[in-house]
Amino acid sequence: MALVDGPMRRPSGSNAVYAELLRRILHEELPPGERLHEAALSADLGVSRTPYREAVRLLMAEGLLEQLPTGGVVVRGVSARDIEELYAVRAALEGLMTASAATVAGQADRTRLESLLDRNARLVDLPQQAGEAGHDIHLALAEIAGNSWARRLHAQVDVQMARYRRYTNETQERREAALAEHRGIVAAVTAADAAAARARAEAHVLAAREVALASIARRLGA
CATH class of the missing domain: 1.20.120.530 (GntR ligand-binding domain-like)
Known part of the structure; x- marks a missing residue:
């Protein structure tokens, strides 16, 4: 994870996407182990894939999402x-x-x-x-x-x-x-x-x- 003081800095275009994905993860609307489908989630959030991917990158850096060997992204499990x-x-x-x-x-x-x-x-x-x-x-x-x-x-x-x-x-x-x-x-x-x-x-x-x-x-x- 990057060392930051408070929330990680995010380009303004991805702020809302980051916040909403984070909310869904914390409330388990995206439960542990759930695979993220880029096209469906981008459409659901009403954004292009660029801010979506930036938000996902930051959530991965924070350890809340994980990339699979196959390239997919899942919500990190709880343990x-x-x-x-x-x-x-x-x-x-x-x-x-x-x-x-x-x-x-x-x-x-x-x-x-x-x-x-x-x-x-x-x-x-x-x-x-x-x-x-x-x-x-x-x-x-x-x-x-x-x-x-x-x-x-x-x-x-x-x-x-x-x-x-x-x-x-x-x-x-x-x-x-x-x-x-x-x-x-x-x-x-x-x-x-x-x-x-x-x-x-x-x-x-x-x-x-x-x-x-x-x-x-x-x-x-x-």
């Missing part, structure tokens, strides 16, 4: 091994950035995090919205930390993690546990306790990993 590796990397990055955030956060940052926590609490009963609210807390911590290299790597991993995030947010029990974990993380950052912030951030990601592994085991076993 327990990917979950193990991605969440381990994510835990290390989250720990690093959250510890850094604890050392530099000012009052405005703490107020912002509390506001995001309140939003997470209001939406805890709604799977998708709660997931988005929790994710916004992580993005805010990354921004506060100010480590540009960690943030770039985080953005890369985040693209892949988006495929699995919905698996970790399916039950009310897990959403409430995640909210409690977010509160602990923000409390440690507010207290400027870098060691606790790191430990809580890492534990939060690893707890989500266990939920994701259990969910993917059920799906692959079905």
Whole structure:
């Protein structure tokens, strides 16, 4: 994958195509293992093959699509091994950035995090919205930390993690546990306790990993 800060830069003509293909992949409208048919999808999206191919190239660079030896393109499959590796990397990055955030956060940052926590609490009963609210807390911590290299790597991993995030947010029990974990993380950052912030951030990601592994085991076993 290319090393980028946030979303990969895309020619303007392929923006909408990229966004729509990404949405379909993340919502499994294009499920894992699905083969992409260029002519049909280009027609469905109402675009020529040039922006379609550019969008596909970028999604391949991000690891969401794979090219077959025969030349076809498929949606990359989901796997327990990917979950193990991605969440381990994510835990290390989250720990690093959250510890850094604890050392530099000012009052405005703490107020912002509390506001995001309140939003997470209001939406805890709604799977998708709660997931988005929790994710916004992580993005805010990354921004506060100010480590540009960690943030770039985080953005890369985040693209892949988006495929699995919905698996970790399916039950009310897990959403409430995640909210409690977010509160602990923000409390440690507010207290400027870098060691606790790191430990809580890492534990939060690893707890989500266990939920994701259990969910993917059920799906692959079905």
